[in-house]
Amino acid sequence: xxxxxxIYEAKSVEDAVRLRMEQPQAIIxxxxxxxxxxxxxxxxxxxxxxxxxxIDELRGVSxxxxxxxxxxxxxSFAALTKDEIxxxxxxxxxxxxxxxxxxxxxxxxxxxxxxxxxxxxxxxASTLMAYDAFIELTGSEGKRLVPIEExxxxxxxxxxxxxxxxxxxxxxxxxxxxxxGYYYKYAMRSAMDIATSGCSVNVKLxxxxxxxxxxxxxxxxxxxxxxRTRSAEQAVKGLPVSKETVEAFAAGALQDVNxxxxxxxxxxxxxxxxxxxxxxxxxxxxxxxxxxxS
Amino acid sequence: xxxxxxKTINFTLNGKRVxxxxxxxxxxxxxxxxxxxxxSVKKGCEVGECGACTVLVNGEVFAxxxxxxxxxxxxDVLTVEGLVDxxxxxxxxxxxxxxxxxxxxxxxxxxxxxxxxxxxxxxKRYTRDELRKELAGNMCRCTGYQNIIxxxxxxxxARLAKAGK
Numbered sequence: 480x481x482x483x484x485x486i487y488e489a490k491s492v493e494d495a496v497r498l499r500m501e502q503p504q505a506i507i508x509x510x511x512x513x514x515x516x517x518x519x520x521x522x523x524x525x526x527x528x529x530x531x532x533x534i535d536e537l538r539g540v541s542x543x544x545x546x547x548x549x550x551x552x553x554x555s556f557a558a559l560t561k562d563e564i565x566x567x568x569x570x571x572x573x574x575x576x577x578x579x580x581x582x583x584x585x586x587x588x589x590x591x592x593x594x595x596x597x598x599x600x601x602x603x604a605s606t607l608m609a610y611d612a613f614i615e616l617t618g619s620e621g622k623r624l625v626p627i628e629e630x631x632x633x634x635x636x637x638x639x640x641x642x643x644x645x646x647x648x649x650x651x652x653x654x655x656x657x658x659x660g661y662y663y664k665y666a667m668r669s670a671m672d673i674a675t676s677g678c679s680v681n682v683k684l685x686x687x688x689x690x691x692x693x694x695x696x697x698x699x700x701x702x703x704x705x706x707r708t709r710s711a712e713q714a715v716k717g718l719p720v721s722k723e724t725v726e727a728f729a730a731g732a733l734q735d736v737n738x739x740x741x742x743x744x745x746x747x748x749x750x751x752x753x754x755x756x757x758x759x760x761x762x763x764x765x766x767x768x769x770x771x772x773s
Numbered sequence: 774x775x776x777x778x779x780k781t782i783n784f785t786l787n788g789k790r791v792x793x794x795x796x797x798x799x800x801x802x803x804x805x806x807x808x809x810x811x812x813s814v815k816k817g818c819e820v821g822e823c824g825a826c827t828v829l830v831n832g833e834v835f836a837x838x839x840x841x842x843x844x845x846x847x848x849d850v851l852t853v854e855g856l857v858d859x860x861x862x863x864x865x866x867x868x869x870x871x872x873x874x875x876x877x878x879x880x881x882x883x884x885x886x887x888x889x890x891x892x893x894x895x896x897k898r899y900t901r902d903e904l905r906k907e908l909a910g911n912m913c914r915c916t917g918y919q920n921i922i923x924x925x926x927x928x929x930x931a932r933l934a935k936a937g938k
């Protein structure tokens with residue numbers, strides 16, 4: 480038996496919002512692949528939970544009328560990888576989700592949980608940030624949309640108000656149409672591991688495929704929260720598709736990152752791989768976009 | 774004494790409809806072992822890393838140690854005990870594990886069998902590398918995995934041949 484005081488079960492989003500207001504001390508549990516482990520370790524012993532896991536309306540990926548991709552917050556990593564909308568429009572997100580844990584974890588872990596726990600190493604978070612995703616939060620006064628960069632407030636802290644739950648993640652058409660991306664997870668093991676560092680890059684090329692129109696990059700584990708390195712992005716806008724451009728991109732990225740030494744890796748080692756990840760991810764994104772190298 | 778907090782849930786367990794009263798704080802692995810006596814569900818790490826507690830919920834693999842029992846309400850749960858046929862014969866995957874010496878201490882075996890059962894139900898042909906990736910959530914300290922992959926591959930090939938693929 481888990482060391483939980485009480486579990487409140489939400490049957491709908493409205494139910495969850497009501498429970499949030501009635502039980503302000505309670506913690507939201509989605510899939511529980513982080514939370515149940517913290518409870519078992521005793522870190523959250525005796526806590527109250529609001530379970531939203533059974534709210535099926537929060538599962539699945541759909542397209543809004545304006546082609547905005549809408550991902551229900553309880554969509555599992557495995558469901559995301561298998562989803563056709565994601566495969567056709569934003570395959571890098573499905574690929575990033577496929578790097579999480581192992582098959583069992585990818586079935587229980589949710590994209591909402593991956594962002595709401597505010598962890599920098601979350602495999603989907605860097606890709607979502609690199610695509611300028613919006614977080615949809617539903618509370619007692621309705622819905623509000625927050626850019627994902629503003630949703631992250633600090634390590635393990637997100638902009639989730641006491642009466643809210645996260646209900647969807649949105650990616651607008653101008654953020655993904657014409658872009659191709661690539662995510663690289665650097666970890667000691669190729670399965671069942673947490674990223675030492677991760678990097679998600681996407682690029683939009685000119686019609687003749689020879690020039691970079693736009694490039695975006697976001698790291699996991701380069702700082703306390705997923706981090707866009709804008710110096711890299713600005714450095715390559717309008718430049719030709721070339722090895723020199725890739726080098727400029729990596730140099731720009733290293734100006735902005737600020738990794739720490741932890742038991743997983745030293746700061747120096749992370750800086751080394753972060754430069755290399757920028758190179759590899761931009762190169763692969765360009766290749767995926769059909770870039771012609773000069 | 775901690776007060777009990779029971780809830781009645783209904784679900785399908787190994788093909789049979791069941792109704793039970795479970796404490797809302799119970800894990801699925803605890804409920805299956807303690808309330809239903811399904812001791813094929815092993816508790817190894819209890820943090821969702823080792824895969825020994827793997828069961829199928831609505832046909833997908835889940836680590837039952839990090840899954841609340843109340844979440845199976847209305848769903849379909851399958852454990853190794855549900856793989857035997859009406860005469861009590863073991864399944865093709867179980868036999869393949871025996872034939873290929875994929876079992877040493879046996880603790881991880883039920884979890885591997887359930888992960889393999891899920892894979893074979895898809896009817897797809899997996900390469901050995903794909904099998905390794907799909908079985909990455911199950912850990913074995915004895916065999917070195919080679920014979921486990923051999924067993925799953927053998928059972929997969931036999932099922933695909935039977936289906937005329």
